[in-house]
Amino acid sequence: MPTTFSSTPKFAGLLLAASVLFILPSDAAKAASFNCSQASIAAERTICGNANLSQLDARTAGMYFTVLGNNYPASTLAQVRNSQRRFLATRNACGANVDCLVDAYTSQMMYLKNVANP
Numbered sequence: 001m002p003t004t005f006s007s008t009p010k011f012a013g014l015l016l017a018a019s020v021l022f023i024l025p026s027d028a029a030k031a032a033s034f035n036c037s038q039a040s041i042a043a044e045r046t047i048c049g050n051a052n053l054s055q056l057d058a059r060t061a062g063m064y065f066t067v068l069g070n071n072y073p074a075s076t077l078a079q080v081r082n083s084q085r086r087f088l089a090t091r092n093a094c095g096a097n098v099d100c101l102v103d104a105y106t107s108q109m110m111y112l113k114n115v116a117n118p
Helices: 009-023 027-031 042-048 051-068 074-093 098-116
Strands: none
Touching: 042 051, 042 074, 042 098, 051 074, 051 098, 074 098
16 A cells, blocks of 8 residues: 555644644734733733634724725714724623624624725
8 A cells, every 4th residue: 555645654743733833823813903912901812812803803903994094074983983982892891702702893894894885
């Protein structure tokens, strides 16, 4: 029987090492819109420790600043700023609850998308 890559110990070790890289928190956590080294509350620490949440955070911040950078009426921009403050309060109240954080980010992203594309 011929030897295949999957049956060699060296390949198995490389496969294991590669899979561990996908499981461990990585530099993707640096995608957060805030400095993770200064994360002081449970929600921020959870975001920094979870690559998916970190990406949601970065995308939401990007959408927020994109909306603010457009020529929307002052009243619309004031509503967006107020919405962002409420979102941050809701997000922070989630603490370490990942599902709650995902819901908060998803809701804010939908709101910002609706503002940008009325």
